[in-house]
Amino acid sequence: MTYPKTATTTFVLGDRPVRRLGYGAMQLAGPGVFGPPKDRVAALTVLRAAIEAGVNHIDTSDFYGPHITNQLIREALHPYRDDLVIVTKIGCVRGADASWNPALSAEQLRQAVYDNLRNLGLDRLEVVNLRAMLDVHGPAEGSLEAPLTTLAELQQQGLVRHIGLSNVTAKQFADGQRICRIACVQNQYNLVHRDDDLLIDSLAREDVPYVPFFPLGGFSPLQSAGLSEVARQLGATPMQVALAWLLRRSPNILLIPGTSSVTHLHENLAAGSFYLPQEAMERLEQVAAG
Numbered sequence: 053m054t055y056p057k058t059a060t061t062t063f064v065l066g067d068r069p070v071r072r073l074g075y076g077a078m079q080l081a082g083p084g085v086f087g088p089p090k091d092r093v094a095a096l097t098v099l100r101a102a103i104e105a106g107v108n109h110i111d112t113s114d115f116y117g118p119h120i121t122n123q124l125i126r127e128a129l130h131p132y133r134d135d136l137v138i139v140t141k142i143g144c145v146r147g148a149d150a151s152w153n154p155a156l157s158a159e160q161l162r163q164a165v166y167d168n169l170r171n172l173g174l175d176r177l178e179v180v181n182l183r184a185m186l187d188v189h190g191p192a193e194g195s196l197e198a199p200l201t202t203l204a205e206l207q208q209q210g211l212v213r214h215i216g217l218s219n220v221t222a223k224q225f226a227d228g229q230r231i232c233r234i235a236c237v238q239n240q241y242n243l244v245h246r247d248d249d250l251l252i253d254s255l256a257r258e259d260v261p262y263v264p265f266f267p268l269g270g271f272s273p274l275q276s277a278g279l280s281e282v283a284r285q286l287g288a289t290p291m292q293v294a295l296a297w298l299l300r301r302s303p304n305i306l307l308i309p310g311t312s313s314v315t316h317l318h319e320n321l322a323a324g325s326f327y328l329p330q331e332a333m334e335r336l337e338q339v340a341a342g
């Protein structure tokens with residue numbers, strides 16, 4: 053199954069064009085993004101269905117599971133299609149209690165790159181996002197010079213092609229650009245979580261992709277009467293409208309909605325076939341303001 057309109061428009065990530073609707077693999081791990089999936093066959097099926105539907109941008113990390121998600125991707129898709137861009141993240145490790153802990157020392161970052169290479173079955177990682185962990189709940193000011201310099205060294209060694217940043221501020225992006233070219237920014241952003249409005253517009257002027265995580269609100273889906281009403285008028289689901297709003301919000305936004313269900317995968321990808329009229333955009337802006 054393929055999808056028309058926005059679903060097949062592209063934007064350059066690193067130096068490769070990817071479709072603006074991609075796939076986030078986080079939900080393929082067990083509950084709390086920890087441990088194996090309840091149904092391994094179903095997880096492999098979702099990955100293959102995404103590729104068959106034309107997805108060529110998959111977001112993952114070796115700290116999902118940990119290791120589980122990358123191993124699933126390798127089992128389902130290796131050898132990889134030539135146009136597939138796999139983006140991973142480093143800067144965090146999981147505790148035995150499933151906690152999310154900073155891992156930003158040079159040794160930890162190098163080990164994370166090696167782990168991602170091994171579990172994905174790659175000789176070089178296409179894009180690696182450095183996840184800032186100054187505040188696990190959101191961006192917080194502070195220097196990323198040391199970990200970013202380590203990642204830039206790994207890039208110079210040929211283990212990483214492009215470097216991105218995750219959970220960062222506009223200042224950290226600007227500072228990072230003085231160390232190496234930043235290929236993308238990945239932060240939390242959706243219809244009601246709008247802290248990065250100015251950053252998105254700034255990145256768009258520089259042709260830098262912005263990849264929102266939790267585009268549907270995170271572990272608790274977006275709930276809004278206004279959103280539901282727009283969806284009803286358009287014959288779509290609220291989640292499809294939330295994704296369509298992001299696609300129209302700015303051309304540099306690349307989406308990576310995640311799911312462990314083939315049905316939900318196709319519902320998410322179909323969001324690219326919805327064009328929101330101006331009156332719907334205005335109604336949704338009222339949702340955000342509320």
